Amino acid sequence: MIKTDIIIIGAGPCGLFSVFEAGLLNMRCHLIDYLPQPGGQCSEIYPKKPIYDIPGFPSILAGDLVNNLMNQIKPFQPGFTLGERVEKVSKGKDNFFTVTTSRGTKHMSKVIVIAAGLGCFEPRKPAIDSLDLFEDYGVDYIIKDPMKFNNKKVVISGGGDSALDWAIHLAKDICSEVTLVHRRDSFRGHLDSIEQVKKLAAAGKINLYTNSEVTKLEGDSYLDTIIIKTENQEINQKTDYWIPLFGLSPKLGPIANWGLGLEKNAIIVNTEDYSTNIPGIYAIGDINTYPGKLKLILSGFHESALMSHSAFKFVFPEGKKSFKYTTVLGGIEGFKS
Numbered sequence: 001m002i003k004t005d006i007i008i009i010g011a012g013p014c015g016l017f018s019v020f021e022a023g024l025l026n027m028r029c030h031l032i033d034y035l036p037q038p039g040g041q042c043s044e045i046y047p048k049k050p051i052y053d054i055p056g057f058p059s060i061l062a063g064d065l066v067n068n069l070m071n072q073i074k075p076f077q078p079g080f081t082l083g084e085r086v087e088k089v090s091k092g093k094d095n096f097f098t099v100t101t102s103r104g105t106k107h108m109s110k111v112i113v114i115a116a117g118l119g120c121f122e123p124r125k126p127a128i129d130s131l132d133l134f135e136d137y138g139v140d141y142i143i144k145d146p147m148k149f150n151n152k153k154v155v156i157s158g159g160g161d162s163a164l165d166w167a168i169h170l171a172k173d174i175c176s177e178v179t180l181v182h183r184r185d186s187f188r189g190h191l192d193s194i195e196q197v198k199k200l201a202a203a204g205k206i207n208l209y210t211n212s213e214v215t216k217l218e219g220d221s222y223l224d225t226i227i228i229k230t231e232n233q234e235i236n237q238k239t240d241y242w243i244p245l246f247g248l249s250p251k252l253g254p255i256a257n258w259g260l261g262l263e264k265n266a267i268i269v270n271t272e273d274y275s276t277n278i279p280g281i282y283a284i285g286d287i288n289t290y291p292g293k294l295k296l297i298l299s300g301f302h303e304s305a306l307m308s309h310s311a312f313k314f315v316f317p318e319g320k321k322s323f324k325y326t327t328v329l330g331g332i333e334g335f336k337s
């Protein structure tokens with residue numbers, strides 16, 4: 001269990017920048033995100049899209065912005081718990097919050113910052129009988145650690161960048177067999193990735209089935225065989241894993257049950273410091289709402305600065321805060337001394 005000053009739920013751009021703002025005031029942070037990588041919408045939905053409204057950057061790719069934020073917060077050594085969803089938040093008599101994730105991990109902190117964006121990105125699941133029986137027993141929706149599939153037979157379904165990129169990566173030097181099944185003839189991914197998949201298929205490194213879909217799963221307690229329906233036949237294929245990559249859709253999820261003031265799936269905050277109705281819990285970025293709210297990264301960055309100065313009083317109730325510019329103190333090391 002980690003005991004820290006601030007637990008940040010959501011490692012999107014606003015959660016990441018909060019580590020910097022909190023770090024300037026000597027507060028330590030631990031981030032938890034359901035996704036296997038940091039960056040929220042920027043990494044998951046549009047990593048290759050340029051953003052034009054980040055001050056100081058006439059244009060920056062969303063993925064590069066996330067990389068820059070990760071570099072910017074490095075000196076503050078934040079902790080990360082990735083691939084786990086925060087299910088429960090409770091407060092003990094010692095005034096520490098305990099946060100419990102979907103995997104039963106528990107972390108404690110004096111302050112909670114909810115930077116959960118549009119909520120948890122949940123996998124879009126195919127409508128197949130007995131799918132739930134094989135979840136975690138041969139069916140995965142997210143690839144957290146590709147080495148899990150080392151030397152395994154894997155079937156991937158989907159026609160977007162995720163399906164293409166993982167098929168290429170796993171086929172190159174990880175899996176013993178990779179099959180890509182897509183229900184249409186054409187793919188939605190980058191042209192370069194489509195070309196690579198076609199080349200790997202021609203070289204016999206990917207079994208490629210287009211105009212096809214997985215229709216049935218079989219196995220005793222673990223997935224053993226999948227049935228692929230192509231245009232003119234049904235194929236019984238032995239496999240260790242099936243990974244349907246049909247995209248993710250955001251859901252507010254468990255946050256709705258934590259007793260927070262909500263309006264239209266967003267958390268109501270006080271714009272003085274982005275505090276919620278529960279003392280010690282703040283909400284910043286896309287997840288909050290107030291009159292005039294703009295769901296922009298820029299707004300979330302501003303909110304994280306005000307939140308951090310207010311959170312200070314929970315972390316250091318006796319402490320005296322002095323505000324100085326980063327430039328005045330000669331860089332981040334100046335703050336840490």
Ligand code: FAD
Pocket residue numbers: 009010011012013014015032033034035039040041042045046050051052053084085086087115116117118119120121253254255284285286287295296297298300
């Ligand atoms: P998010 O980026 O949504 O991150 C929230 C994170 O919280 C997610 O990773 C999620 O997995 C996690 N999470 C949620 N609930 C839980 C839980 N219970 N447990 C664990 N983790 C949880 N904005 C701009 O300013 N400029 C642009 O040009 C721009 N272009 C955009 C283009 C597109 C296509 C889209 C979709 C959005 C665009 N936006 C743009 C909006 C911008 O991406 C969002 O404002 C920004 O991502 C919000 O950041 P955030 O940190 O609040 O949340």
